[in-house]
Amino acid sequence: MADASAVAGEDGGELTAADRDLVRRYCTNVDRRVFALRNLPEVVRGALFSRYSRTEKSLRRVLLDEFLLEPAAGIEPGGGPAPDGDGDGLVDAGRAEDFYQRVLVGYGDDSVAELAGAHLAVERVSNLAAKALEDSRVGISPLEKSTRYVRFDRRGAGGRFPYHRGPELRHPAYEPAMDALFEAYSGLVGPLTERVREAHPMAADETERAWKTATRARALDLLRGLLPAGTLTNLGLYGNGRAFEYLLTKLAASDLPECRGLAGEMHAELAQVIPAFVRRALDERHGAPAAAYLADARRAVAALAPRGGPPAAPPAAEVRLVDHEPDAERRVVAAALFPHSDLPLAALGELSVDVEGVLRALLGGRANRRHRAPRALEHAHYTFEITANFGAYRDLQRHRMLSQERQLLGTALGHDVSPELAAHGLDGGFRRALERAAEAHRALEAELGPALAQYAVPFAFRVRWYFGSSLREIYHLCELRTGVQGHPDYRHVAQEMFRRVREVHPRLAAHARFVDMGEAGDLERRASERRIDRRLDELGG
Numbered sequence: 001m002a003d004a005s006a007v008a009g010e011d012g013g014e015l016t017a018a019d020r021d022l023v024r025r026y027c028t029n030v031d032r033r034v035f036a037l038r039n040l041p042e043v044v045r046g047a048l049f050s051r052y053s054r055t056e057k058s059l060r061r062v063l064l065d066e067f068l069l070e071p072a073a074g075i076e077p078g079g080g081p082a083p084d085g086d087g088d089g090l091v092d093a094g095r096a097e098d099f100y101q102r103v104l105v106g107y108g109d110d111s112v113a114e115l116a117g118a119h120l121a122v123e124r125v126s127n128l129a130a131k132a133l134e135d136s137r138v139g140i141s142p143l144e145k146s147t148r149y150v151r152f153d154r155r156g157a158g159g160r161f162p163y164h165r166g167p168e169l170r171h172p173a174y175e176p177a178m179d180a181l182f183e184a185y186s187g188l189v190g191p192l193t194e195r196v197r198e199a200h201p202m203a204a205d206e207t208e209r210a211w212k213t214a215t216r217a218r219a220l221d222l223l224r225g226l227l228p229a230g231t232l233t234n235l236g237l238y239g240n241g242r243a244f245e246y247l248l249t250k251l252a253a254s255d256l257p258e259c260r261g262l263a264g265e266m267h268a269e270l271a272q273v274i275p276a277f278v279r280r281a282l283d284e285r286h287g288a289p290a291a292a293y294l295a296d297a298r299r300a301v302a303a304l305a306p307r308g309g310p311p312a313a314p315p316a317a318e319v320r321l322v323d324h325e326p327d328a329e330r331r332v333v334a335a336a337l338f339p340h341s342d343l344p345l346a347a348l349g350e351l352s353v354d355v356e357g358v359l360r361a362l363l364g365g366r367a368n369r370r371h372r373a374p375r376a377l378e379h380a381h382y383t384f385e386i387t388a389n390f391g392a393y394r395d396l397q398r399h400r401m402l403s404q405e406r407q408l409l410g411t412a413l414g415h416d417v418s419p420e421l422a423a424h425g426l427d428g429g430f431r432r433a434l435e436r437a438a439e440a441h442r443a444l445e446a447e448l449g450p451a452l453a454q455y456a457v458p459f460a461f462r463v464r465w466y467f468g469s470s471l472r473e474i475y476h477l478c479e480l481r482t483g484v485q486g487h488p489d490y491r492h493v494a495q496e497m498f499r500r501v502r503e504v505h506p507r508l509a510a511h512a513r514f515v516d517m518g519e520a521g522d523l524e525r526r527a528s529e530r531r532i533d534r535r536l537d538e539l540g541g
């Protein structure tokens with residue numbers, strides 16, 4: 001019999017005062033219908049949620065009956081809070097392994113692996129591997145060390161510059177060319193920062209902090225083209241088990257030994273925090289055959305892909321619109337009207353409607369870029385082919401709501417050197433280091449193959465990639481990436497993408513009002529750093 005203070009749920013799962021005392025540690029409240037879980041290991045959170053679809057009990061009741069009071073679950077309900085606050089360590093993982101496996105198998109399908117997540121740090125990996133790790137669109141959020149705020153020439157153990165050196169890259173041309181790139185970068189950071197500071201002196205209304213940060217960011221932006229794809233970086237990934245599982249399988253299928261090695265290392269760490277959710281990633285029954293399929297398909301398609309010899313290098317970055325729908329306006333307008341109408345989509349598409357009136361009603365009220373364009377814009381699609389430097393590619397590849405694939409990095413499409421470096425009289429050493437890297441790349445390509453040779457290619461060299469996107473993502477990407485604070489290289493690509501869309505669909509493009517088509521002017525970070533100062537002031541220093 002429930003006591004007088006019991007919380008009655010419609011499910012009849014009443015909680016006594018004693019029950020409430022038990023669950024209080026694990027729920028943000030014990031009596032309201034909305035609550036968050038806390039102080040529980042990921043595996044328990046995931047297993048708990050997996051029960052939702054197969055029970056009429058409330059979640060608190062399930063937590064009590066099936067986990068806290070169930071010895072096989074291995075939870076110590078009376079234990080103090082875990083030192084790290086998220087409850088890991090509360091469960092005797094070894095003892096409870098079978099229990100969680102049974103819950104997940106019994107109550108879920110593949111999607112239960114989305115019910116638990118992990119933060120994974122991956123350090124000292126090449127930029128090539130970082131790109132592979134960031135090539136996940138659903139379920140993983142990456143963040144990577146910035147070439148704008150961090151110097152990349154700090155020497156590591158043995159005084160060696162930070163770039164990938166695997167046994168697969170043993171070639172006499174590799175390390176000397178990589179060292180030359182880092183020597184050039186290192187030698188230029190100081191003098192270039194000085195020149196930038198002379199050209200952009202501190203303003204009266206600016207703090208020294210803001211000025212120094214903005215000028216240093218400009219210098220590091222100008223020099224990043226020297227960094228080779230083998231440059232080591234650090235990144236953090238937050239993701240759910242299912243997304244990690246697929247990422248591990250893709251890494252295991254990679255043609256780069258570094259990525260295949262990472263698959264095993266990442267799996268070993270994830271298996272300590274979300275074991276039940278990544279169990280299949282590399283196993284013989286599921287993961288290994290899936291990876292074999294991906295690798296075999298890559299090899300089979302590569303054998304059929306025609307090659308035309310070294311392409312002519314374009315004089316500058318290029319953005320071509322290779323595909324779009326002539327009837328995009330009709331599609332977007334029909335999709336916009338659909339939820340408010342009782343007509344089928346096809347019928348709406350055939351009606352004669354006031355296109356500009358509908359677009360104005362839909363988009364005219366946007367006051368800034370964070371007012372997201374609605375889904376109707378996902379009914380217009382564009383495919384671009386972009387040829388731009390790898391630095392710009394690195395930035396744009398991180399956009400996820402679209403389809404991107406690149407060709408292998410190489411040196412045949414030419415490179416970009418900012419005219420500003422030449423204006424400061426500092427482009428000589430920069431160009432010489434690039435040339436030396438290009439020679440090393442050619443030697444590596446001939447002897448080790450084009451996939452491994454990518455490590456020697458500096459960010460200044462161009463790569464070609466396709467970019468399939470809906471108009472909604474074009475709005476988001478172009479409004480974000482044309483901001484004056486962005487790196488000029490990707491800013492130029494985003495402006496060109498927007499120009500191409502505006503040429504074919506001026507009325508659809510007209511409402512992307514926060515795209516900045518202006519010329520680059522002042523230091524990219526200057527206004528942002530001043531804003532940071534103002535905010536710090538407001539916060540009291």
Ligand SMILES: Cc1cc2nc3c(=O)[nH]c(=O)nc-3n(C[C@H](O)[C@H](O)[C@H](O)COP(=O)(O)OP(=O)(O)OC[C@H]3O[C@@H](n4cnc5c(N)ncnc54)[C@H](O)[C@@H]3O)c2cc1C
Pocket residue numbers: 137138139140141142143144145146147398399400401476477480481485486487
């Ligand atoms: C000036 C500038 C500096 C930057 N500096 C750095 C840096 O130093 N280091 C670094 O790592 N990155 C940096 N970035 C990249 C940035 O963090 C994003 O990774 C990148 O811009 C992808 O864009 P997006 O997150 O807006 O989303 P997209 O992938 O383009 O997706 C579009 C929108 O969909 C939604 N969305 C997509 N995926 C998710 C998700 N998993 N969860 C929730 N919502 C989602 C979001 O609303 C998102 O804005 C920088 C970007 C800019 C513009």
